[in-house]
Amino acid sequence: MNIRRVLITSALVGATLLWTVTIGAMYRAIRQFESTPGRAADALGSWPASSRIPRAPGQWRLVMLVHPHCSCSRASIDELRRIIEKSPASLETYVVVYRPKEFPNGWEKTDVFTAASHLPRTHIVLDNDGHEASIFHGFTSGQTFLYDGDGRLRFSGGITLLRGHAGFNSGSAEVMQIARTREGNGAHPVFGCAINK
Amino acid sequence: MNENDSSITARAAQLRDEQLFERRKRIDRMFAVLLVVQYLAGIIGALTVSPYAWEGKVKVLHTHVWVAILGGGGIIILPILLAMLRPGTTLTRHVIAASQMLSSALLIHLTGGRIETHFHVFGSLAFLAFYLDWPVLITATVIVAADHFLRGIFWPESVYGVANPEWWRFLEHAGWVVFEDIFLVWSCVLGQREVVKSAMKQAEVEHLSEQEQLKSAALEMAMAEMQAAS
Numbered sequence: 196m197n198i199r200r201v202l203i204t205s206a207l208v209g210a211t212l213l214w215t216v217t218i219g220a221m222y223r224a225i226r227q228f229e230s231t232p233g234r235a236a237d238a239l240g241s242w243p244a245s246s247r248i249p250r251a252p253g254q255w256r257l258v259m260l261v262h263p264h265c266s267c268s269r270a271s272i273d274e275l276r277r278i279i280e281k282s283p284a285s286l287e288t289y290v291v292v293y294r295p296k297e298f299p300n301g302w303e304k305t306d307v308f309t310a311a312s313h314l315p316r317t318h319i320v321l322d323n324d325g326h327e328a329s330i331f332h333g334f335t336s337g338q339t340f341l342y343d344g345d346g347r348l349r350f351s352g353g354i355t356l357l358r359g360h361a362g363f364n365s366g367s368a369e370v371m372q373i374a375r376t377r378e379g380n381g382a383h384p385v386f387g388c389a390i391n392k
Numbered sequence: 393m394n395e396n397d398s399s400i401t402a403r404a405a406q407l408r409d410e411q412l413f414e415r416r417k418r419i420d421r422m423f424a425v426l427l428v429v430q431y432l433a434g435i436i437g438a439l440t441v442s443p444y445a446w447e448g449k450v451k452v453l454h455t456h457v458w459v460a461i462l463g464g465g466g467i468i469i470l471p472i473l474l475a476m477l478r479p480g481t482t483l484t485r486h487v488i489a490a491s492q493m494l495s496s497a498l499l500i501h502l503t504g505g506r507i508e509t510h511f512h513v514f515g516s517l518a519f520l521a522f523y524l525d526w527p528v529l530i531t532a533t534v535i536v537a538a539d540h541f542l543r544g545i546f547w548p549e550s551v552y553g554v555a556n557p558e559w560w561r562f563l564e565h566a567g568w569v570v571f572e573d574i575f576l577v578w579s580c581v582l583g584q585r586e587v588v589k590s591a592m593k594q595a596e597v598e599h600l601s602e603q604e605q606l607k608s609a610a611l612e613m614a615m616a617e618m619q620a621a622s
Contacts, residue, residue, distance in 0.1 A: 203477050207470075207474065210469050210473045211470055213469055214487075214491075217462070217467065218466065220463070221467075224458070224459060264446050266444075266445075298449075360504060361504075388447065390448060391448050
């Protein structure tokens with residue numbers, strides 16, 4: 196009888212400790228995962244000439260790199276939609292969708308791809324093996340570049356506050372501000388899966 | 393109060409305690425099952441919504457899946473053990489209430505602060521009211537308010553779905569919880585009164601039955617004595 200009581204008490208004490216530690220660790224793990232930014236782009240100061248994306252003089256360009264299987268990038272696409280809807284109609288947007296050569300055609304057709312293809316005034320560029328991402332010196336899904344009519348880089352970074360969380364944040368606000376007023380420069384941490392790792 | 397009244401009252405209190413204990417044991421077990429179901433739902437949800445994080449060409453299990461498996465498992469282990477080993481106790485009820493609210497918080501997080509998932513909190517409070525023990529609702533409310541307050545400061549999107557909520561937003565959420573609590577506390581008090589009333593009736597019936605049995609026994613004894621005398 197005493198042994199049973201000791202076993203029960205030990206199990207309950209152990210479970211209490213596990214319960215307390217788990218709750219703390221869980222909050223910490225989630226916080227760390229979602230607030231740790233990806234590698235920032237070593238973006239060039241001007242439009243990369245070797246890019247497949249066409250550039251017309253005087254035309255502002257918004258380019259986003261996307262890993263189609265990155266679930267966090269759904270939030271980036273949501274934010275991109277908000278930016279497009281609140282920016283001048285002359286702003287051309289390109290979503291560059293990563294596809295490694297090892298994967299078959301159609302691998303990139305995910306909900307992120309579908310959401311991107313439904314964005315207004317947006318062109319989808321299939322990026323075989325991350326070649327285009329390399330040209331832009333971008334490494335993280337959700338990385339966004341805004342180039343002005345002269346091809347100068349005006350914004351580089353992410354447009355979400357955390358990994359996988361859509362909503363108002365200073366990154367997307369800066370892009371909207373620059374695209375609307377055509378003044379200033381900006382940068383913001385980028386949150387998403389790695390491209391070209 | 394005569395001797396009969398006090399024995400009826402004492403018996404009624406005993407019956408009330410027994411009825412509440414049995415009821416709460418049953419609800420503890422129901423919650424143990426519910427916690428497991430929610431745990432599995434959290435894992436299935438995480439596997440469906442965001443199964444993998446990608447590092448270029450390499451996919452790894454998403455942190456949300458690990459959180460659902462390990463974090464969710466850690467949340468439910470203590471209440472389930474208590475429900476099995478110490479059912480019906482006050483401690484078990486309060487731990488279950490806290491764990492149920494933590495499960496709500498986890499589900500809210502896994503769905504990216506989706507406002508619809510907040511309904512889980514309200515459903516859980518209603519279920520906790522089945523205990524007919526209103527302090528349990530206070531424990532649940534404190535946990536959910538603390539979670540919203542802390543996450544609202546450090547990490548607002550995971551709980552409200554927006555990045556820049558007003559500082560008082562947690563009070564708005566907690567306010568609706570308190571709104572529900574008012575009615576649930578009231579229902580707990582009324583429910584307890586019903587249990588007391590029914591226990592009192594049962595005690596009175598038992599007392600009357602005992603009195604009848606005593607009278608019958610006395611009558612039978614008197615009849616036997618009369619027969620023996622004649």
